[in-house]
Amino acid sequence: MGFETNRVAMWLRLFSFLVCINLTLCFLQEMTFYMEPDYGGNAFRFRTKEPDLTAYWPLWGEVKWLCGNGYWQGFGGTGYTDGSTFAYNSGGMTCTNTSVNSTMSMRFLGPLETTTPSVSIYSGSSYDPAGGTERIFTNLAANSFGFVPTYMALTGRSNWTGFINEDFSGNSTCFSTSELVAGISLEGIEIRSLVQGCNAIYESKYVDVDKVL
Structure with a gap:
C-alpha cells in the first residue's frame, strides 16, 4: 500500500512539473x-x-x-x-x-495555440500587409496559395523556407525566429511555396524575423 501511495505521489509531482513547464513555454492568444x-x-x-x-x-x-x-x-x-x-x-x-x-x-495571427509549428500567409496590400485572406499551414510543405503573400506569421519557434516558384524551386528565403509567434512583411520578397525548416542545400537568403519585429 505504501509503495502504491508513493508511486501515485511521484506521478502527481511529475505531472505538476510538466504542467508548469507547459504554462511557461506556451500560451493561447x-x-x-x-x-x-x-x-x-x-x-x-x-x-x-x-x-x-x-x-x-x-x-x-x-x-x-x-x-x-x-x-x-x-x-x-x-x-x-x-x-x-x-x-x-x-x-x-x-x-x-x-x-x-x-x-x-x-x-x-496564426493558430490559437502558439506552440503549434505553423506558417500563416496573408493577401493584404502595401498599406495593410496583414489584412485580407489568411491561410494557415501546419504541414511540412505548402504551395498553390491563390495569391502572392504580403505578410507572414510564424508560430512554435519554427523556421520556414519560402521559394519564388510554386514547385519549391528558384530563389528562396529562410525565415527564422526564436519566438512563439512572430510576423514579418514580405515587401520585396515573392513567395509561392513553403517548406518547414531551413537547409543549406537551398542556398537561401537568411532573414532573422526577430530582428525586424
Whole structure:
C-alpha cells in the first residue's frame, strides 16, 4: 500500500512539473477589453478571429484599457479590410491604455495555440500587409496559395523556407525566429511555396524575423 501511495505521489509531482513547464513555454492568444482603466468596469474577452464586430460597435467607444496575449491585428472594415486600427504583439500578458473605436474586425495571427509549428500567409496590400485572406499551414510543405503573400506569421519557434516558384524551386528565403509567434512583411520578397525548416542545400537568403519585429 505504501509503495502504491508513493508511486501515485511521484506521478502527481511529475505531472505538476510538466504542467508548469507547459504554462511557461506556451500560451493561447487572447484579448480582453475593459470599459475603465486598470481592469475596471465591464470587460469582454476574445479567443476567436472576428471578421465582423458590428454588434460591438456601441461598446468600442467606451473601451479604455486592454490586456492581450499573442499577435493581434485590428481593422477598420469587416473582413479584415480598410487598414489597420491597432497591432498588438506580446509574448506574455500585457496591458495598456488604448482606444479601439474604429475597429470593425480583428484577429490573432496564426493558430490559437502558439506552440503549434505553423506558417500563416496573408493577401493584404502595401498599406495593410496583414489584412485580407489568411491561410494557415501546419504541414511540412505548402504551395498553390491563390495569391502572392504580403505578410507572414510564424508560430512554435519554427523556421520556414519560402521559394519564388510554386514547385519549391528558384530563389528562396529562410525565415527564422526564436519566438512563439512572430510576423514579418514580405515587401520585396515573392513567395509561392513553403517548406518547414531551413537547409543549406537551398542556398537561401537568411532573414532573422526577430530582428525586424
